Amino acid sequence: MPQKILPKKILNIQQWFDPLKFAERNAAIQETIILDSLPRFQPLVTESGGKIELDWQFGLLKRHIVVTGRWSARIPMSCQRCLQTVWLDLQQESKLCLLRPEESEEYVPEGFEPIMLEGERIKLAQLLEDELLLALPVAPVHQQCPDNQYQPIAEPEADIPETEAKTNPFQILESLKKSH
DSSP, X not given: OOOEEOOGGGOOTTSEEOHHHHHHTTEEEEEEEEGGGOGGGGGGOSSSOOEEEEEEXXXXXXXXXXXXXXXXXXXXXXXXXXXXXXEEEEEEEEEEEEEOTTOOGGGOOTTOEEEEOSSSOEEHHHHHHHHHHHHSOSSOOOSSOGGGTTSOOOOOOXXXXXXXXXXXXXXXXXXXXXXX
16 A cells, blocks of 8 residues: 655644554654654753654554654753753664554564553654653763863873882881891
């Protein structure tokens, strides 16, 4: 069955949708999504203007709802070294198997990540937020912070003066032993 691209006017990522209907129609979503429309992501971003390019195809594989495709995102976050904004460029291939409540994880097609649905419907925003949150680095940092103020300091190569020979605290005992 040919792929059906959903018209932009009916796509609202915050509305509930039935993924089975999307899969039966082999629907595709090719959309630019603004990060501001993802509520769970809001506390993590430092500026507006981040976006996600989404290209997902829904389908049925062995009677399972699958989502394949890719996404790429440009996300403003706080650098954990200098606390200034660092723009992260992330991209990932998606191979998801959406499991309805009555389905078991053991029959998920090989290479697909199982996603348990809580009911028959899901929000696209929720599915996308989960994918983004799992792809984020633990501590986002610049490759080189602005003004170079928080870079690791190289060990100085200056000569370190050798310390004088340490005196043995038991040396006095040695001299007493010799005198007896």
